[in-house]
Structures are given as C-alpha cells and as structure tokens.
C-alpha cells in the first residue's frame with residue numbers, strides 16, 4: 485500500500501473513532517442527534533398562532549445539523565443555533581454559508597452556558613431531563629411575552645399554555 489493510501493485509511497479510522505465516540509457520549513450523557521421534521525415545525529407555527537417578523541429572535545437549543553436554524557432564518561427570523569457537537573456545528577456553518585444567510589448564526593457551546601434574555605422564541609428538542617435542568621434559568625432569564633416551544637418533551641409539573649400534536653408552547657409571564 486502506498487503512503488497516500490495509508491494516510492487516507494488512518495485518517496478515516498481516526499474520524500470513525502472520534503464520531504463514534506461522540507455518538508456514544510451523547511447517547512450516555514446528553515441528547516443524541518435526532519432531527520426535527522421542518523414540515524411539522526412549520527405546521528406547528530401556523531396552528532399555534534406563532535407570528536414571526538424580521539425582529540423575532542429565535543434560538544434552537546441543541547441545533548443538530550442546523551436544519552431548524554436555516555429554516556427559521558429563511559422564514560425571516562434572526563436565527564441562532566447552539567450545538568455542543570463540533571462536527572454538527574461545522575456542518576451548520578457550511579449550510580449558513582451556502583444559503584448566504586446573514587440573519588443566521590451558530591454557536592459551538594453548551595446551551596447551559598447561554599443567556600436567554602435576548603430571545604423571543606426558544607425551541608427545544610431535547611430530553612426532558614435537560615429541559616428540567618434548564619427550566620429555572622429559562623424562566624428567570626427570558627423576557628415577558630417570550631415563548632418556549634418544545635418538541636415531544638414537556639417540563640415536569642408545568643402545563644403547556646397550548647399544544648399541537650407533539651409541539652408545546654410555554655409563555656413567559658412576568
């Protein structure tokens with residue numbers, strides 16, 4: 485085998501180990517990547533009466549491959565993704581670049597380290613264990629009138645203000 489072939493095989497092996505390791509880590513300690521269906525999200529926005537403008541500040545906590553971030557930006561919102569996994573973050577950056585989205589950005593960090601004060605809509609498709617850990621921080625930092633939209637999971641001991649199929653809305657009232 486030539487040097488180039490050895491280099492390629494080594495590179496692919498390392499990549500496979502790193503990606504596999506990340507997947508096992510997220511299965512054990514966080515929420516693994518499983519994408520939202522944008523078609524369903526769009527329908528939920530309509531049915532739940534969520535109106536958006538150019539100044540609506542949207543964030544996806546644990547934004548995966550960025551499909552929701554890109555969708556929100558293409559809907560006209562100011563859109564942010566927060567994602568721990570550097571590979572998914574990089575993939576999102578490429579998508580934002582390809583679509584030339586000036587109103588979208590991605591942050592490679594844990595959502596536990598974000599301040600939610602500036603957001604009008606916080607979207608979450610993460611396990612309820614994480615939702616419950618974030619609950620106090622979200623309800624403390626988010627401003628009056630802003631909204632938490634969750635996919636599939638709900639907060640323990642708080643009833644949503646509105647639900648449509650698997651989507652639930654919690655309004656911040658201060």
Ligand SMILES: C[S@@+](CC[C@H](N)C(=O)[O-])C[C@H]1O[C@@H](n2cnc3c(N)ncnc32)[C@H](O)[C@@H]1O
Nearest residue numbers: 514515517518519520546547548567568594595
């Ligand atoms: C179920 S996926 C949802 C992806 C995306 N929001 C969507 O709806 O298509 C959950 C994502 O949260 C990310 N994640 C898990 N824990 C995180 C944390 N503490 N901070 C940031 N992202 C996290 C995972 O890497 C995964 O991509």
